[in-house]
Amino acid sequence: MDSLTQIVLGAAVGETVLGKKxxxxxxxxGAIAGTIPDLDVLTRYFMDTVTATEWHRGFSHSIFFSVLFAPILGWLVWRLNRKEDASWKxxxxxMFWGLFTHxxxxxxxxxxxxxxxPLKTRLAFQSVFVIDPLYTVPFIIILILAMFQNRTSLKRRRYVRLGLIISSSYLLLTLLLKGIAFQKFENALDIHGLDYIQMNTRPAPFNTILWMANIETEEAYLMGDYSFLDSKPIAFKSYPKNHELLGSLKSNDKIKRLIQITEGWYIISxxxxxxxxxxxxxxxxxxDETDTQFAFSYKLVPNGEDIxxxxxxxxKRDAKRLMASLWLRIWGN
Structure with a gap:
């Protein structure tokens, strides 16, 4: 999720753990702990693109990282706040819960x-976009209300608990919405008489009303979208895989790693x-259906025997254009 959301969640977790003291x-x-894992973005400044992409949400987002660094960071904070009625533990x-909930x-x-x-398995439920106002905004409001209450106030604890309950319930709701959207796409494929190998669904940016689907077939990938406010059938657009365009590059180490990063969901243009x-x-x-530019696209530049x-x-102009079209599409086709 975005940094602001992680700050809010970290702050709420910190308050739950130690706010009374x-x-x-x-x-x-807690807010600081909630942002630390995202410092892995700094790798892009001293690593190549593929390695930095591999590291993103890797080691710093693991249980191992939380367990390893929680006592170290806890000791540093304890040294800075010796006057407070809180121990190193x-x-x-x-710090552990701030790092882990991120x-x-x-x-x-x-x-x-x-x-x-270090297992390479990536856990991705794909039920919320990286920025989701419906998760973040209510959480912020409730947390601000809690901040102005006395540290021992029952109302303060209730506010924070309410924020955690509402935000967590919303995450569970997105899983339900994802399941419904998946069924809608599957029914549409049946109606069109389309056989597929695998399908994944995800919410469109900034909302959980409009959903997108990638569907793999033998020769191509199909892409479609569905809004819970739609009145017309789901339509799909086909994109050829073009994997053969890689030729001998398919055995290149960087290409192999990119394929692993995308979990096989890629096309070559x-x-x-x-x-x-x-x-x-x-x-x-x-x-725009005529647009062929993908959100994450990598140019493969020959570099001697390597690439x-x-x-x-x-x-920014792409983001503005996307926001305008999303707003219209959310309200139905």
């Missing part, structure tokens, strides 16, 4: 997390003699 400091340090417990929340997103690192590796899991960069992988940039 140290007041708003528990929220403050108390602070370590707060990847648990991220597991609900499309990218997922390697919660069980060619433009002006240039090959692009496109990650299907996050869909196109817009809702360089360059992530294609995303621009």
């Amino acid at each position: 140290v007041g708003n400091k528990a929220m403050f340090y 108390d602070w370590s417990w707060l 990847p648990v929340l991220d597991a609900f997103t499309t990218w997922g997390t390697q919660l069980f690192w 060619e433009k002006n003699g240039q090959l692009y590796f496109n990650d299907l899991r996050f869909g196109l960069i817009s809702m 360089s992988v360059e992530e294609m940039p995303k621009f």
